[in-house]
Amino acid sequence: VSSGGPALPVVEVFGPTLQGEGRVIGLRTMFVRLAGCDWACSWCDTPYAWRPGDLAPPERLGAPAILERLAQLDAACRRVTLSGGNPALHDCGPLVAALHGRGYAVHVETQGSRAPAWLGSADSVTVSPKGPSSGMPPDWEGLAATLRVAADPDLKVVVFDGADLDFALEVRRRHPGLPLTLQAGNRVGRDGEAELLGRLRWLAGAALARPELGDVRVLPQLHVLLWGNRRGA
Ligand code: SF4
Numbered sequence: 001v002s003s004g005g006p007a008l009p010v011v012e013v014f015g016p017t018l019q020g021e022g023r024v025i026g027l028r029t030m031f032v033r034l035a036g037c038d039w040a041c042s043w044c045d046t047p048y049a050w051r052p053g054d055l056a057p058p059e060r061l062g063a064p065a066i067l068e069r070l071a072q073l074d075a076a077c078r079r080v081t082l083s084g085g086n087p088a089l090h091d092c093g094p095l096v097a098a099l100h101g102r103g104y105a106v107h108v109e110t111q112g113s114r115a116p117a118w119l120g121s122a123d124s125v126t127v128s129p130k131g132p133s134s135g136m137p138p139d140w141e142g143l144a145a146t147l148r149v150a151a152d153p154d155l156k157v158v159v160f161d162g163a164d165l166d167f168a169l170e171v172r173r174r175h176p177g178l179p180l181t182l183q184a185g186n187r188v189g190r191d192g193e194a195e196l197l198g199r200l201r202w203l204a205g206a207a208l209a210r211p212e213l214g215d216v217r218v219l220p221q222l223h224v225l226l227w228g229n230r231r232g233a
Contacts, residue, residue, distance in 0.1 A: 005094020009035035009058035011049045013069040014232040016077045020223030022126040022181045023154040024107055029079040030070050037085040038113055041134035045188045049085035063098035083109040093118035112143040125150035129171055131157055131164035140174065147175060154178055159203050160185035169212055181217040182207055188229045196220060
């Protein structure tokens with residue numbers, strides 16, 4: 001362990017790009033994607049971050065090397081999104097501290113299965129529990145624990161069908177005070193623009209038909225509409 005903290009398994013560092021999801025959608029940001037996930041969602045859009053056979057050996061980088069990469073890509077951007085996989089599997093506390101030291105705002109994306117204390121040192125955390133279409137069982141305790149430690153959390157649920165929408169309602173019922181985004185699902189490699197927009201239209205109508213979901217955001221994945229399902233966007 002160096003002064004920069006533990007080396008982290010980095011799949012990709014990229015940007016600047018537009019944050020494509022959730023409450024921070026549309027903001028210019030850099031991305032640091034870490035390897036490894038404790039779940040295996042059927043429709044995962046980043047299998048190259050964790051799935052055996054898709055995962056390329058990650059680079060082991062400490063905070064100083066990650067800061068250098070970020071500065072090379074964009075010396076001005078001061079927003080970073082830590083994503084995965086599940087970045088909560090790793091000790092990112094020293095990286096968050098190093099990023100703050102350089103003036104970065106740090107946003108984290110995680111699914112709510114692990115609740116390391118460092119999630120409280122980020123600036124904001126989007127927690128995205130997975131609905132029935134993911135093939136993963138709900139982890140309500142993990143979600144509650146994550147939301148207890150996460151800094152300025154918001155919730156995001158990917159929706160493909162009515163069962164996912166029911167799941168989103170249950171998320172809303174359990175955590176009524178938090179911002180909630182419903183994100184139209186995306187099957188990487190199968191959905192084109194027409195399918196994605198069709199699902200977004202269905203979701204918009206379905207959400208509008210449920211008064212209990214009156215204060216949610218309904219969104220697509222902005223980066224996918226702009227640039228398709230390619231890596232590094
Ligand atoms: S939790 Fe996220 S990264 Fe992990 S398998 Fe599911 S969608 Fe993929």
